[in-house]
Each structure stands twice: as C-alpha cells, then as structure tokens.
Amino acid sequence: MKNNRKNTWIFLMISMMFLSSACSQEKATVKKKPNILYIMADDHTTQAFGIYGSRLAKLNPTPVIDKLAKDGVIFDNCFVNNSICVPSRAAIITGQRAQTNGVIDLEGSLRPENQYLPIEMGALGYQTAIIGKWHLHEEPAAFDYYKVLPVQGKYFNPDFRVKGNGQWPDNIEHTVGHSSDVITNSTLDWLKNERDPNKPFFLMHHFKAPHDDFENAPRYDDYLKDEFIPEPESLYDNKNNGSVATRGQNDSLTRIIGSSVSRRNLIRNQAMNIYADSSIYKNYRDADKIAASEYIPFNNTPEEQKITKKVYQDYLKKYLRCVKGVDDNVKRIIDYLDKEGLLENTIIVYTGDQGFMLGEHDYIDKRWMYEESMRMPFIVRYPKGIKSGIRTDAIINNTDFAPTFIEMAGGKVPDYMQGHSFKEILETGKEPENWQQATYYRYWMHLAHKHGNPAHFGIRTKKYKLIFFYGRYWVDTDNPDATWNKNSWGNDFTRKTPVAWELYDLEKDPKEMNNLYNDPAYNNIIDSLKVELITIREQLNETDKNYPHIQKVIDEHWND
Incomplete structure (x- = not known):
C-alpha cells in the first residue's frame, strides 16, 4: 500500500515536471516569435530617399531609414492599388482590393469586424496596437490598443482618439508639439508602459508627415535653406507624356487637369500658397468657374518659369523638412528597441501609404498611375531571418502586406485575402515560381x-x-x-x-x-x-x- 502511494506520488511529481516543462517550452516559443513594427509615413515617396537613387538622393534626406534598408531588403517594385490615403490603408488592413473590401475612395470605412490584419495577428498571440494616422473613419476596435488622429489630424498640437478614454469618437486626448514628435512619443510610451513583455507585439506606427500642406517642426526651418533642390526636367517640358485624356485637344485641358507646381492649373496650383495675396495671382481667383471650352493653353514663358522655379524650391524644402522630422523620429524608435534588447527580434518595415508627385510632369499630390505616385517605398529589416543587402525587383503591392505579416508570424494566409505573401522573397531575395508579374x-x-x-x-x-x-x-x-x-x-x-x-x-x-x-x-x-x-x-x-x-x-x- 505504501509502495503504491509512493509510486503515485512519484508519478504525480513527474507529470507536474513534464507539464511545467511543456508550459515553459510553450512560453519560450511564444517569446521567440518576432515582433513586427510597421512604420508608415503619409505620402513619403521614393524620390525622397537616398536608397532609391532619385535626383534628390544626393541631399541625403533619409540617412536613418537608408541605414535600416541596407541592413535588410529593398523593394524596387512595390506599388499601391490606388494612390489615395483611405483605399491604400484599407488594402493594407484587409489584404483585399477595393471592390472586395468596399473602400474605393476617401469616404470609405472599415468596420471592426473587417479589420482583418489585427484580428489575424491577435489570433496568433500578438498584442496589437496602432498609433498615429488611421483615416478609416470607424473605430479601430480590432486592435488591443489605439491612439489615432481624427481623420487627417493636425501637424501641431494634434488631438487623438484613445482606446479606454471614453466612447468613440468622443474619446479625445489633447497633446502639445509637432505630430511626428508626438506620435513617436506615444509609440515609445506604449512600448515602455503598455506592451506585454510575455507576448510578441504587432505595432503600426503611422506618421501624418509628410502629407501636404507641409508643416515642419520649427527646428528644421533652416534645413536645406541654402541648398538648390534639383528639378525634374518635366517640370518645364512634359514632352509626350499624357494623352487627350490628360491634356485635351491642343492642350486645352491642361488648365484644369492635374494640380500643378506652376500656375498652369487654374483651379489648384502650388503658386497659390505663395502668391495668393499678390497681384501676380489675381487673375486666377474664379478659375474653377470658367467653362472648359474657354481655357487657353498655358504659355510657359521665361517669366512663368521663373515663378515656377521659386515655387518649386519652396515646395520641396517644406516637404523635405517634414521628411527630415520623420527620419529623426525613426531613429528614436530604433534606439529604444536597441537599448531594450528588442531590436534583433523585431521585424521593422518602413513604407509610405503611396507615392507622391514632387513636380514631375508639373504635378503635385498623388492619384496618378504614373510612377512617382504609384510606387511605394518598401524596406524590411530582420537580422534573425533576413539577410542584409538584398535588393529585389519582384512586383508586390499593398494587398500583399497583410498576408506576409501573417506568414512571418507563423500563421496561414486566410482564403479571403486577395494578396500574396512574399515571405520567401524576404528570406531568399528570389521570386517564387509563378510569382505575379503584373499589378493592377x-x-x-x-x-x-x-x-x-x-x-x-x-x-x-x-x-x-x-x-x-x-x-x-x-x-x-x-x-x-x-x-x-x-x-x-x-x-x-x-x-x-x-x-x-x-x-x-x-x-x-x-x-x-x-x-x-x-x-x-x-x-x-x-x-x-x-x-x-x-x-x-x-x-x-x-x-x-x-x-x-x-x-x-x-x-x-x-x-x-
């Protein structure tokens, strides 16, 4: 009888040891999952990087992000499905195209049950958070934590809607400072005080900058002050770009199609921001009321080119000052991860929500299918699983992001997502067999x-x-x-x-x-x-x- 009790006791002890070991192994497995930090700036186009080799590269606008890129993978052919904020963000969150997720324009929204990426990441054991610009109108309730700008948000002293701070959309928190700094402060605060150290995290850090109208932090007012910003040749001569659809017969529609750096576009041009109160602009006040048949093609005289040159320099310097603020704040996040021993086990992604026209073809803003608008910067760093120095021309688009993150986190891509995981490209630098050769x-x-x-x-x-x-x-x-x-x-x-x-x-x-x-x-x-x-x-x-x-x-x- 005593031997039986002793054997039972030994059996129980061994069982408990096995259970304890299994739990420890399970906990260790969870800890080994990579954290994922997704950093996205608004309208940060490939021209405004060093690594993408544009005419602006010699200005060295993004030294921190360039270093991040050289330590990982650089995608040269990453494209947006629709170069406008809300549809792009919806594609990233859902892994779906516009007519499937229902977001085709700026008025589209995503209900919490359709916020698939945080739902899937949560199911894989990740703590999820989004901080900064959201712009999808509905509450981002699928995230464990959020602190997001109302719609577009403000550059200075931005308000945020914060989870746990009341009922959406009245859960407002007021802040002081420039948005790039404040958003980064909020991310660092979450990492320090809200992050669960027993879980991997999936954190989306979204800058407002450098969305127009550009407002940089005052400390950058003198940045590039005495530099001449290289101009695109097409700023003054668009040659045979476009068609009757974008130019009209005999260039008759160039006065209303495509917002411009120059005073070409009568309805919206960057010169308005400089000359709005000047006599040089007075004849353009009611331009949007003029019938299309009355437009006379733009006479790009030497005097007009002189005005365009001045406007372009002002426009680009404001934009690049916002980019500089983004780059410096990315460094703050990287430095924190490094200090806390989190850097090597964190997949860091940097991208923009689309491209942006910086005077190419005399266009500003985005929306176009032209390269500068359609192309997205996309870089990934993860020392544990991705070799440094990889550069690929594989075609990816923003519906592919969610499937990739899910697979990198150890999950299976859901059938309802239309995008494709490019995990293999990240790991090998090579396209899988039958990889997509086109994007829509x-x-x-x-x-x-x-x-x-x-x-x-x-x-x-x-x-x-x-x-x-x-x-x-x-x-x-x-x-x-x-x-x-x-x-x-x-x-x-x-x-x-x-x-x-x-x-x-x-x-x-x-x-x-x-x-x-x-x-x-x-x-x-x-x-x-x-x-x-x-x-x-x-x-x-x-x-x-x-x-x-x-x-x-x-x-x-x-x-x-």
Whole structure:
C-alpha cells in the first residue's frame, strides 16, 4: 500500500515536471516569435530617399531609414492599388482590393469586424496596437490598443482618439508639439508602459508627415535653406507624356487637369500658397468657374518659369523638412528597441501609404498611375531571418502586406485575402515560381478635390505600363440617375473628360515622357497587355459589371 502511494506520488511529481516543462517550452516559443513594427509615413515617396537613387538622393534626406534598408531588403517594385490615403490603408488592413473590401475612395470605412490584419495577428498571440494616422473613419476596435488622429489630424498640437478614454469618437486626448514628435512619443510610451513583455507585439506606427500642406517642426526651418533642390526636367517640358485624356485637344485641358507646381492649373496650383495675396495671382481667383471650352493653353514663358522655379524650391524644402522630422523620429524608435534588447527580434518595415508627385510632369499630390505616385517605398529589416543587402525587383503591392505579416508570424494566409505573401522573397531575395508579374491599379475619384485627376485604371508589368482613362464619374446602379454622396469631393465631378489610352516602355522611358500607344511597333504588346488586363480585373473582382455606364465606355473604346 505504501509502495503504491509512493509510486503515485512519484508519478504525480513527474507529470507536474513534464507539464511545467511543456508550459515553459510553450512560453519560450511564444517569446521567440518576432515582433513586427510597421512604420508608415503619409505620402513619403521614393524620390525622397537616398536608397532609391532619385535626383534628390544626393541631399541625403533619409540617412536613418537608408541605414535600416541596407541592413535588410529593398523593394524596387512595390506599388499601391490606388494612390489615395483611405483605399491604400484599407488594402493594407484587409489584404483585399477595393471592390472586395468596399473602400474605393476617401469616404470609405472599415468596420471592426473587417479589420482583418489585427484580428489575424491577435489570433496568433500578438498584442496589437496602432498609433498615429488611421483615416478609416470607424473605430479601430480590432486592435488591443489605439491612439489615432481624427481623420487627417493636425501637424501641431494634434488631438487623438484613445482606446479606454471614453466612447468613440468622443474619446479625445489633447497633446502639445509637432505630430511626428508626438506620435513617436506615444509609440515609445506604449512600448515602455503598455506592451506585454510575455507576448510578441504587432505595432503600426503611422506618421501624418509628410502629407501636404507641409508643416515642419520649427527646428528644421533652416534645413536645406541654402541648398538648390534639383528639378525634374518635366517640370518645364512634359514632352509626350499624357494623352487627350490628360491634356485635351491642343492642350486645352491642361488648365484644369492635374494640380500643378506652376500656375498652369487654374483651379489648384502650388503658386497659390505663395502668391495668393499678390497681384501676380489675381487673375486666377474664379478659375474653377470658367467653362472648359474657354481655357487657353498655358504659355510657359521665361517669366512663368521663373515663378515656377521659386515655387518649386519652396515646395520641396517644406516637404523635405517634414521628411527630415520623420527620419529623426525613426531613429528614436530604433534606439529604444536597441537599448531594450528588442531590436534583433523585431521585424521593422518602413513604407509610405503611396507615392507622391514632387513636380514631375508639373504635378503635385498623388492619384496618378504614373510612377512617382504609384510606387511605394518598401524596406524590411530582420537580422534573425533576413539577410542584409538584398535588393529585389519582384512586383508586390499593398494587398500583399497583410498576408506576409501573417506568414512571418507563423500563421496561414486566410482564403479571403486577395494578396500574396512574399515571405520567401524576404528570406531568399528570389521570386517564387509563378510569382505575379503584373499589378493592377484603379483610381475612382474622377476630377475630385480640385486636383483634376480623371478616373482611370491600368496594368503595370516590369517592362510596360498600360493606362485607360475612361473619363467618367460612376452612379448608383439602384438609382442610375443619381450620383453617390460625393459632394465632399469638390469640383464638378459630373463632367466627362476625353477617353484615351497610354502606354509607356519603362525600360527605355522610366520617367514616362513618351506615350507610345499610337506607335504601330507596340501593337502586339498592347494587345497582350489588354488580354492580361481583362484577366487580372476578373481575378481580382475589379470589373465594372456593377457600373454599366463605365462598362459601356470600356466596350466602345477598348479597341481604339
């Protein structure tokens, strides 16, 4: 009897030891999962980096981020699905395209149950947080913690909506300082005081900067003060870029299409910010009321070029001062992770929510399918699992981010996500067999926000870009005679603009200065790209079957 009790006691002790060991191993396994820090700046375009080798690289605008990039992987062909804030962010959070996640413009929103990325990361044992710009209107309740700017937020003394601080959207916290500093302060505070050390973290740190209108912290007022900022050649001469859709017959629409650095665009140009109260600008006050037929092509005289040069220098310096503030604040985060021993087990991603036009083709803002607007910077550093010094031209887009993070965290990509994980590319620098060789783009907001960009879609491969400008606003299929609730867009978006195609040979013409659509030598390439475009639109649920008046235009002009 005593032996039986003794054996039972020994068995219980051994069992407890095994259980304790198993729990310790499980806990250790959780701890070994990499943290993921996703840093995204608003409108930080590839031209404003050193590593992307643009005309601005010699100014060394991003030394900290460049160092981060050289320690990891640099993507040269990362693209946005729609170069505007809300749809881009929705694609990142859902891993889905616009017509699947329902966010096609700036008024789109994501309900908590559709905030898939934090949901999936939470299910994998991650503590999730988002700090900074959110812009998806609904409460980011799927995150364990949030502290986000209301809509666009302010550059100085920004307010935040904070989880646990009352009911959305009245859960406001007031702060003092420049947004880039304050957002970083908030991230560091979360890492120090809110982070659960027993869990890996998934933290989205979103800067407001360098979104326009640019406002830098005062300490950067003299940064680049005496520097001459290199200009793009196309600022003064756009050559054969564009089409009748973007320029009109005999350049008649250049006065209203594409917001400009120069005074070319009568409705919105950067010169307005300098000369708004000056006699040099007085003739442009009511330009948006002028009928399109009355526009006279812009006379780019030496005097106008002198004005443009001054405006451009002011515009770029303000932008780059905001970028400098972002770069310095990234260093603060890296230094903290290093000090706390977290750096080596943290996957650090740096990107922008889209590209941005910095005077190329005399354009400002984004929205275009042109390279500077469509291309996203994308770098990843993770010493434990990614070799340094990798550079890849593999095509990825922002719907691929969520699947990749999920797989890097040890999960399986859900079937409802349309993006693809590029984990293998991160680890090997090589494209998997059958990796995507093209990406699809769609800008819906026809002539919106006084920027004057016509609606368009297209396909981008490594060698070519084919764009279709269909020149129409869309209507509700349940009420074809009424437009949707888009009055907040500004502009007369019901106006139709010319329909046209554009083709660019990106190997020969990387700056897209020569539209080759009417060159017979490219007929076979155009035919092949159109077939691919039809296929990719169907695969991604991005057709116009719900927009019959747009489909009618497509059918009528597909073979133009």
